[in-house]
Amino acid sequence: MQDNHLTRSSVLPENEFVCTEELKQAGHKLAGTISVGYSEFLTFENELCELNYKNRQSARKKIMQHAQIGFRSLRRTCDAATSIYEALEKNSFRVDRFGICLDWSMGYPKEFRKGKPRGTGLILETEDEFVKLANAAPVAPHFGDFVIGMPAAIENTKAALQAGSTSIGNLGQYFTFELPGWTDDIQTTEASIIAISLASAQKVPVLIHSNIDDGFASRFTDLASALGSVLLEQYIVDELLGGKVSHCYGHTFSQPLSRFAFQKALKSMTNTPGTMIYGNTTAFSDNDAANYAVLAAYLNVDIQAQMLRPSGHAINPVPITEAQRIPTVEEIINAQIFCGKLVEKSSDYCEIINSHPTDDLSNRLIEGANRFKRNVLEGLCDIGIDISDALELMLSLRRIGAKTLEEKFGPGEPDGKAPNRHKPIEPSPVLKEISDLAKKACAGISSDEFNTLSNSNLKIVTATTDVHEYGKRLLEEILKFIGLEVIDGGVSVDAKSLTKFARQADAIFLSTYNGIALDFLEQLNSELENQQHKIPIFIGGKLNKVLFTSNSDLPVDISNDLVKNGAIVCYKVEDFYSPLAQIARERCPEQNTDQQSV
Numbered sequence: 001m002q003d004n005h006l007t008r009s010s011v012l013p014e015n016e017f018v019c020t021e022e023l024k025q026a027g028h029k030l031a032g033t034i035s036v037g038y039s040e041f042l043t044f045e046n047e048l049c050e051l052n053y054k055n056r057q058s059a060r061k062k063i064m065q066h067a068q069i070g071f072r073s074l075r076r077t078c079d080a081a082t083s084i085y086e087a088l089e090k091n092s093f094r095v096d097r098f099g100i101c102l103d104w105s106m107g108y109p110k111e112f113r114k115g116k117p118r119g120t121g122l123i124l125e126t127e128d129e130f131v132k133l134a135n136a137a138p139v140a141p142h143f144g145d146f147v148i149g150m151p152a153a154i155e156n157t158k159a160a161l162q163a164g165s166t167s168i169g170n171l172g173q174y175f176t177f178e179l180p181g182w183t184d185d186i187q188t189t190e191a192s193i194i195a196i197s198l199a200s201a202q203k204v205p206v207l208i209h210s211n212i213d214d215g216f217a218s219r220f221t222d223l224a225s226a227l228g229s230v231l232l233e234q235y236i237v238d239e240l241l242g243g244k245v246s247h248c249y250g251h252t253f254s255q256p257l258s259r260f261a262f263q264k265a266l267k268s269m270t271n272t273p274g275t276m277i278y279g280n281t282t283a284f285s286d287n288d289a290a291n292y293a294v295l296a297a298y299l300n301v302d303i304q305a306q307m308l309r310p311s312g313h314a315i316n317p318v319p320i321t322e323a324q325r326i327p328t329v330e331e332i333i334n335a336q337i338f339c340g341k342l343v344e345k346s347s348d349y350c351e352i353i354n355s356h357p358t359d360d361l362s363n364r365l366i367e368g369a370n371r372f373k374r375n376v377l378e379g380l381c382d383i384g385i386d387i388s389d390a391l392e393l394m395l396s397l398r399r400i401g402a403k404t405l406e407e408k409f410g411p412g413e414p415d416g417k418a419p420n421r422h423k424p425i426e427p428s429p430v431l432k433e434i435s436d437l438a439k440k441a442c443a444g445i446s447s448d449e450f451n452t453l454s455n456s457n458l459k460i461v462t463a464t465t466d467v468h469e470y471g472k473r474l475l476e477e478i479l480k481f482i483g484l485e486v487i488d489g490g491v492s493v494d495a496k497s498l499t500k501f502a503r504q505a506d507a508i509f510l511s512t513y514n515g516i517a518l519d520f521l522e523q524l525n526s527e528l529e530n531q532q533h534k535i536p537i538f539i540g541g542k543l544n545k546v547l548f549t550s551n552s553d554l555p556v557d558i559s560n561d562l563v564k565n566g567a568i569v570c571y572k573v574e575d576f577y578s579p580l581a582q583i584a585r586e587r588c589p590e591q592n593t594d595q596q597s598v
């Protein structure tokens with residue numbers, strides 16, 4: 001939705017929807033035949049569900065550990081689960097839960113999956129494979145992504161429950177993720193409501209997981225809005241659908257004080273234990289030693305927060321190689337042992353911490369979050385959205401999107417100069433990180449390139465192939481600094497839509513991370529050829545792919561293939577300066593001569 005003037009017909013032009021009550025009933029009916037299956041973890045721990053386990057450990061102030069596993073093949077993932085569990089046990093540590101990273105192609109219903117773009121994640125073909133994976137070790141299986149919130153929500157939730165999982169997500173993804181070629185957001189919403197109702201009608205509580213960084217949080221400019229999104233999801237899942245939503249945050253929380261305060265605020269707003277706190281992975285670079293410092297820094301905040309106020313979240317030591325590639329089993333084990341030891345060695349830090357500044361910030365966040373929730377619900381009600389109807393509310397939030405939601409309903413003081421027109425209660429650390437990166441990159445442009453480009457009138461369309469949009473935002477900041485016109489080609493675009501934007505532009509800047517760079521480029525080239533539009537394509541991000549012929553299942557670099565297909569490959573933003581300046585010179589040789597003579 002581009003239009004900032006909200007009306008019911010601009011948000012929900014359809015006349016009527018399936019009644020949410022019917023969807024809830026459908027979920028409850030399914031619960032008559034689908035129930036939480038055998039679980040190696042629950043049997044080992046003598047518990048009925050992960051929620052009970054989390055509450056038990058929190059009461060003992062025992063800090064839990066989460067490990068994310070992200071390989072393509074089932075065999076490799078099962079072997080990894082067993083080895084990680086055993087290695088930690090041998091070292092007297094415990095990995096409490098495994099985050100299972102399904103591939104995004106798993107988000108399509110099975111009958112539509114064939115031929116769809118694949119990322120780098122795990123693909124499970126049958127329900128038995130879910131069971132095998134979930135029980136590869138006595139560790140809680142967390143089906144965190146591409147289950148709830150996706151078109152395949154019902155079938156994937158069924159399989160996850162039957163595999164003994166009692167923590168299933170990811171509602172955050174519902175609000176922001178697009179599957180290429182899938183436009184039926186009503187089906188996605190209906191399937192998600194049925195899946196949430198199925199999970200919530202189980203005999204034992206099932207956590208409806210939501211990673212807010214996958215959702216609106218990473219797009220909001222204010223941490224109070226991010227916390228407000230937690231309240232809105234609680235309203236939808238707990239109040240309207242009778243479930244138990246459980247939140248994860250962390251990727252983008254790079255400042256210790258706000259990371260700590262956010263945990264406190266979150267804890268005071270819910271009785272349901274959180275799933276996990278994600279690592280501040282945006283701070284990793286290609287320097288291993290520096291990455292260990294990043295790991296220790298964010299883990300220590302999370303350890304102290306859990307010691308002071310256990311919120312049931314497991315903490316997540318992300319392997320230090322994560323920014324470079326999918327980590328190996330050994331790297332996951334090292335990070336887990338590092339974490340276990342850090343917990344052991346940091347037991348009474350909270351005694352030396354002055355918590356007043358965190359308390360203040362936490363209170364400001366809570367106040368702002370409540371205001372945001374109120375503003376959103378009242379604002380939607382005013383334009384005729386039935387906010388007591390989960391389907392209408394979910395669909396409206398998704399279609400309106402983070403930017404407009406914050407512009408319209410942001411909790412801070414109105415401020416025309418602020419990015420989303422409100423002065424943030426507490427600015428999201430992402431804003432500062434991107435602007436720091438932009439400043440650094442701008443320092444690297446030569447005055448000749450700067451002059452050539454800023455006088456060139458080139459128009460650049462920026463876009464991403466998937467949810468990762470920081471690279472795009474960074475590029476936009478730099479392009480605007482240079483004085484070039486930016487056309488927003490969108491986030492998670494498909495090749496066809498991008499081609500439309502490209503017609504008004506002189507170059508495409510594409511940022512891509514999910515292992516589909518080559519397939520996307522081939523489609524884009526063919527769309528551009530159909531339109532007989534020749535335009536340079538700059539491409540950057542994570543330029544890899546899991547090859548069909550691979551026997552390692554790990555993604556390999558495909559930069560050379562991208563070059564063969566005509567793209568200008570950029571490993572860092574600075575790589576675009578010289579080739580773009582060259583394009584500017586070729587387009588307008590006179591201007592170039594003028595400049596040289598200045």
Ligand code: B12
Pocket residue numbers: 070101102104119120121145177178213214215218219251281282283284321322323324325326327437466467468469470471472474475508509510511512513514515538539540541542544555570571572573574575576
């Ligand atoms: C932040 C992040 C997220 C956030 C994104 C938030 C947002 N709104 O953007 C969230 C949490 C949502 C997320 C989700 C996922 N992520 Co992620 N994510 C990352 C992370 C930590 C940082 C990427 C980033 O934005 N960096 C900041 C940018 C500014 O820096 P940069 O990437 O170094 O880019 C530089 C250059 O490449 C260049 N550049 C980038 N693009 C372009 C384009 C042009 C034209 C030019 C000139 C330059 C340029 O500019 C930068 C500065 O020089 C990386 C790991 C890492 N540390 O890199 C994983 C990573 C990219 N994610 C990954 C995965 C698998 C996922 C998920 C599929 C996981 C899941 N199962 O849910 C989902 C995505 C699902 C989907 N449908 O898209 C993998 C990709 C695996 C691969 N291809 O090998 C990574 C590498 C993590 C890993 N090691 O497994 N993620």
